[in-house]
Amino acid sequence: MSKQILEQLTSMSRFLGQPEHHLAILGEGNTSARIDDAHFYIKASGTTLQTIQNTDFLCVRMEPVLSLLDNPSATDEDVIQTLQSAKTDVHDKRMPSVETILHAVLYQYPQYMFIGHTHPIFVNSILCSQKAEEYIQGRTCPDHIVVLGRKSVFVPYVDPGLTLARVVRDKVKEFIASEGFLPKAIFMENHGLIAMGPSPSKVQAITCMAEKCAKIVVGSAVCGGPKFLSDAAVRRIDTRPDEHYRQKLL
Numbered sequence: 001m002s003k004q005i006l007e008q009l010t011s012m013s014r015f016l017g018q019p020e021h022h023l024a025i026l027g028e029g030n031t032s033a034r035i036d037d038a039h040f041y042i043k044a045s046g047t048t049l050q051t052i053q054n055t056d057f058l059c060v061r062m063e064p065v066l067s068l069l070d071n072p073s074a075t076d077e078d079v080i081q082t083l084q085s086a087k088t089d090v091h092d093k094r095m096p097s098v099e100t101i102l103h104a105v106l107y108q109y110p111q112y113m114f115i116g117h118t119h120p121i122f123v124n125s126i127l128c129s130q131k132a133e134e135y136i137q138g139r140t141c142p143d144h145i146v147v148l149g150r151k152s153v154f155v156p157y158v159d160p161g162l163t164l165a166r167v168v169r170d171k172v173k174e175f176i177a178s179e180g181f182l183p184k185a186i187f188m189e190n191h192g193l194i195a196m197g198p199s200p201s202k203v204q205a206i207t208c209m210a211e212k213c214a215k216i217v218v219g220s221a222v223c224g225g226p227k228f229l230s231d232a233a234v235r236r237i238d239t240r241p242d243e244h245y246r247q248k249l250l
């Protein structure tokens with residue numbers, strides 16, 4: 001079972017790392033997969049998504065990683081030590097990705113089985129702009145809503161690693177309380193995208209659609225600026241039975 005998960009994770013990661021998708025270069029981005037409620041695979045720090053192998057993932061335990069979140073005095077050194085000791089193979093010298101804590105936070109929601117974090121060019125064109133939140137939350141067309149949902153989580157820039165994981169934990173909790181559904185994507189200002197889903201194909205679809213719609217928004221700037229769908233139109237698409245059917249097929 002876990003071998004199959006690892007193979008799915010490797011092929012999803014390679015897809016996200018393909019140069020023509022413009023989602024990540026060099027050691028950028030990280031990916032993971034839930035094994036069970038207590039363990040997940042995460043990309044080893046510094047490995048490249050495009051050429052990643054099954055052996056480039058580390059199996060880590062959730063519990064020690066999550067314990068960092070509620071330790072207000074945790075230092076950078078504590079984070080490194082904890083990430084190293086959370087590996088099921090403690091003799092492995094490699095370091096889990098710096099965003100391992102963030103992935104552990106998201107795996108507290110059992111619906112998430114795979115996670116892909118990337119730095120897409122057009123998504124980041126928006127996230128590194130003056131209109132980051134407004135332009136990334138705007139919905140451009142029905143497919144945008146079908147694949148990404150009517151709204152996503154937006155996270156203002158904070159220090160990557162432990163601080164970011166704490167903010168993501170709070171923002172996702174607030175999002176679910178106010179919107180009543182699990183987010184499919186998290187957009188981090190001056191940083192990038194996280195796509196979460198029950199399967200690799202969902203994570204890939206969310207990532208590609210986010211990048212395509214970001215490209216449309218950036219392109220619309222030369223045609224007078226984006227015209228987003230109204231709240232009423234967004235809600236209508238989100239609740240139409242035929243769109244739910246399309247969502248399932250995707």
Ligand SMILES: [Zn+2]
Pocket residue numbers: 029117118119191192
């Ligand atoms: Zn990143």
